[in-house]
Amino acid sequence: MYEEFFGFKELPFNVTPDPRFLYRSxxxxxxxxxxxxxxxxxxxxxxxxxxxxxxxxxxxxxxxxxxxxxxxxxxxxxxxxxxxxxxxxxxxxxxxxxxxxxxxxxxxxxxxxxxxxxxxxxxxxxxxxxxxxxxxxxxxxxxxxxxxxxxxxxxxxxxxxxxxxxxxxxxxxxxxxxxxxxxxxxxxSMLNREDVENYIRYRLDVAGGRGNGVHFTSDSFDEIYHYSNGIPRLINILCDRVLLVAYVADTRVVDGRLVREGIRDLESPGVSSGRHRVAKPRA
Structure with missing residues (x-):
């Protein structure tokens, strides 16, 4: 749905395992x-x-x-x-x-x-x-x-x-x-905070979206890291939802507020993200 808006050649955050998207932490x-x-x-x-x-x-x-x-x-x-x-x-x-x-x-x-x-x-x-x-x-x-x-x-x-x-x-x-x-x-092991940022940037690169204006802010990476606990599959699920939220809001800047909105969407009744398996309290 949002590929054309962001200029992606393909979806960057599919949950299907694809070796081309392997970020080598x-x-x-x-x-x-x-x-x-x-x-x-x-x-x-x-x-x-x-x-x-x-x-x-x-x-x-x-x-x-x-x-x-x-x-x-x-x-x-x-x-x-x-x-x-x-x-x-x-x-x-x-x-x-x-x-x-x-x-x-x-x-x-x-x-x-x-x-x-x-x-x-x-x-x-x-x-x-x-x-x-x-x-x-x-x-x-x-x-x-x-x-x-x-x-x-x-x-x-x-x-x-x-x-x-x-x-x-x-x-x-x-x-x-x-x-x-x-x-x-x-x-x-799970990804650390730096790896989470690099992981997201890498997948955007592979999908062809980095040069088309989509921009994740520093606080967005913080929110994604704390939500996902560094689990790539959960990062993908959340980032896919956040890009949809950004598309609906007609913005190419993904900040912490948009990420939190995406998290609320995923945690709404009837929406399963799988996060309950690995979630831990934030310090």
């Missing part, structure tokens, strides 16, 4: 370096955690965009299945026909596929999102799955991505063998 840059190292050094497992909306999926997307020609990727988003059903989903996402196969047959099919990928110099990566919902039994089966290897390298790189509860799960005593295979757990 120190934490996000470290996370990208960590998963790159783990995958290409064939460590077998990497694990990345962070609060809801902090940008984990966007980091994963940026990694795939950077290295896609050398990767064969399978995504699994449904994590509350028994291992055999999870294995079926893994095979299907790698493009393998696993209909009617039992567990042993699927493992054989997957192993043959991984050997072919290795021979073609391609790195097979399994990405499991919402991994904090996996049961200890399934995680132990995944550890055994990582045993598919040649004499000198792991054939499958498993990336566990989840909320902070994943760390608690991985540190359970019964999963100590799995934990020992993971080269540290990468934690993506």
């Amino acid at each position: 120190v934490s996000h840059r470290d996370a990208l370096a960590y998963i790159t190292y783990g995958v290409f050094q064939r460590k077998g497992f990497v694990a990345m955690t962070g609060e809801v909306g902090v940008g984990k999926t966007t980091v994963v997307g940026a990694f795939i965009d950077l290295f896609e020609p050398s990767l064969e990727v399978a995504f699994v988003f449904s994590t509350k299945f028994p291992f055999e059903q999870l294995l079926f989903l893994i095979c299907k996402d790698f493009g393998l026909s696993a209909d009617g196969l039992n567990k042993a047959q699927m493992l054989l099919l997957l192993n043959e596929f991984l050997i072919r990928q290795n021979e073609d110099n391609r790195n097979a990566v399994l990405i499991i999102d919402e991994a904090q919902n996996l049961s200890p039994e399934v995680l132990e089966e995944l550890r055994m799955l990582s045993n598919l290897e040649t004499r000198d390298r792991k054939l499958l790189q498993i990336m566990l991505v989840g909320q902070p509860e994943l760390e608690t799960l991985l540190n359970m005593n019964e999963l100590r063998q799995l934990r020992q295979r993971i080269p540290g757990i990468c934690r993506i």
Whole structure:
């Protein structure tokens, strides 16, 4: 609605993860370096955690965009299945026909596929999102799955991505063998006040709006930071609403007053921003 008014080529604050909009804070840059190292050094497992909306999926997307020609990727988003059903989903996402196969047959099919990928110099990566919902039994089966290897390298790189509860799960005593295979757990932190300002400016740049008169004042960044607690998804939700408020008010200057108006809109009955998950009192 407001793209033409501000001169944007596209919406700057979509909540859909888009690697082009990844703002590389120190934490996000470290996370990208960590998963790159783990995958290409064939460590077998990497694990990345962070609060809801902090940008984990966007980091994963940026990694795939950077290295896609050398990767064969399978995504699994449904994590509350028994291992055999999870294995079926893994095979299907790698493009393998696993209909009617039992567990042993699927493992054989997957192993043959991984050997072919290795021979073609391609790195097979399994990405499991919402991994904090996996049961200890399934995680132990995944550890055994990582045993598919040649004499000198792991054939499958498993990336566990989840909320902070994943760390608690991985540190359970019964999963100590799995934990020992993971080269540290990468934690993506929330943005600080300076990063929030830079994040907003970066997204405006990518969307093509910085040179067209839209201007966020210093107090607007303060309000956005305190509301969002540095969670990128909440920043996007609020900034999208604030730009709509500015458009309706026929102004290209976003100040603290407009941000507070946008916050009131989001906190009106019937409007869900998700902020209740991370909100904290202002000092």
